[in-house]
Amino acid sequence: MWGAALFPLALLLCKFATDDLGVNPIDYVTRTLGDWTLRILLASLSMTPLRLLFGISWQMTLRRLLGLFAFFYASLHFSVWIVLDHFFDWPQMIADIFKRPYITVGMAALTLLVPLAATSTTRMVKRLGGANWRRLHKLVYAIGVLGVLHYLWLAKKGVNDPYWYAVALGILLSIRLGDWTRRFAKRRLQRAAASKREGYQRIQRVLLFVLLLIGLTAGIVPPAGGQALRLGRPAPEIAGAPWINSPPLTLSWLKGRVVLVEFWTHG
Numbered sequence: 721m722w723g724a725a726l727f728p729l730a731l732l733l734c735k736f737a738t739d740d741l742g743v744n745p746i747d748y749v750t751r752t753l754g755d756w757t758l759r760i761l762l763a764s765l766s767m768t769p770l771r772l773l774f775g776i777s778w779q780m781t782l783r784r785l786l787g788l789f790a791f792f793y794a795s796l797h798f799s800v801w802i803v804l805d806h807f808f809d810w811p812q813m814i815a816d817i818f819k820r821p822y823i824t825v826g827m828a829a830l831t832l833l834v835p836l837a838a839t840s841t842t843r844m845v846k847r848l849g850g851a852n853w854r855r856l857h858k859l860v861y862a863i864g865v866l867g868v869l870h871y872l873w874l875a876k877k878g879v880n881d882p883y884w885y886a887v888a889l890g891i892l893l894s895i896r897l898g899d900w901t902r903r904f905a906k907r908r909l910q911r912a913a914a915s916k917r918e919g920y921q922r923i924q925r926v927l928l929f930v931l932l933l934i935g936l937t938a939g940i941v942p943p944a945g946g947q948a949l950r951l952g953r954p955a956p957e958i959a960g961a962p963w964i965n966s967p968p969l970t971l972s973w974l975k976g977r978v979v980l981v982e983f984w985t986h987g
Contacts, residue, residue, distance in 0.1 A: 721782060725789040728756045729796075746804045753797035758867050758885050761790040762892065765864055769895040784840045787860065791837040794830050822873035829866035832859050861896075864889050 732752055735741050742748045764786035767779050806813050816823050836857055838844070845853045868889050871882035 721785060725760065725786070728752070729793075746800065750797060750800050750805065753793050753800060754871065755881070757790055757793040757797055758871060760786055760793060761860075761864055761867060762885065762888050764790060765860065765889070765892045769892050772895060772899050788837055788840055791833045794833055798830055822870050825866045825873070826870040829863045829870060832863050832866070836860060836863075861893065864893075 732749065736745075736749075764783050767783045767786070770779055771777050802808060802813065806816075817827050818824065836859060839848060839853060839856060848856065868882065868886045871885060875882045
């Protein structure tokens with residue numbers, strides 16, 4: 721990965737050494753560094769869509785490294801603008817930032833890249849916490865949009881490269897948006913199912929309370945013969961109408977036995 725990412729810079733240095741930078745070397749160097757900034761940035765943004773589309777995940781370990789290389793090329797691009805294009809003419813550069821929209825969005829993109837590059841180490845991930853770190857690094861989507869706008873507004877008529885970058889960024893963001901929509905809908909369904917289960921559980925608790933209340937109330941209902949049944953007191957002897965086809969039952973005889981009782985009525 722290091723060799724592939726540094727190859728464009730090595731090629732640019734070779735062209736400089738052989739005086740092969742064209743009729744406008746400053747423009748050539750600035751444009752080349754800007755192109756590779758966008759290409760590497762889009763490559764870092766493509767890692768997650770590749771996992772979503774094809775289920776592969778080995779490339780996810782390259783995201784931070786690609787992001788750092790994008791910041792590296794963006795810094796070189798900016799340095800050429802400061803040193804070679806304006807030669808540290810700070811008043812003129814500040815005026816251009818506010819006057820020219822493509823420079824304004826370019827500076828905004830570079831400014832947003834700084835905290836992402838500064839927090840790309842493992843130690844910073846631990847210090848910020850995984851959730852906060854991921855929330856901060858979502859700025860990369862805004863950086864991608866600003867970078868493409870910078871190129872679109874800068875490019876001259878007849879130059880189609882920025883439109884290809886815009887199409888690539890649109891496809892990558894569409895894939896991420898589709899995944900976010902799917903996960904949001906899934907969470908909504910899960911919350912609805914959980915709410916429905918909670919409603920059923922609430923109804924069950926109410927019914928259980930009602931049944932318990934009925935059971936407690938039934939413990940003091942007076943039986944036939946006028947004897948009151950109360951919880952925690954000895955049961956009264958079975959009394960009532962004369963027994964048919966059997967001798968009268970007593971509690972002492974039933975104690976310790978399994979009793980199956982079938983009630984019959986006659987009129």
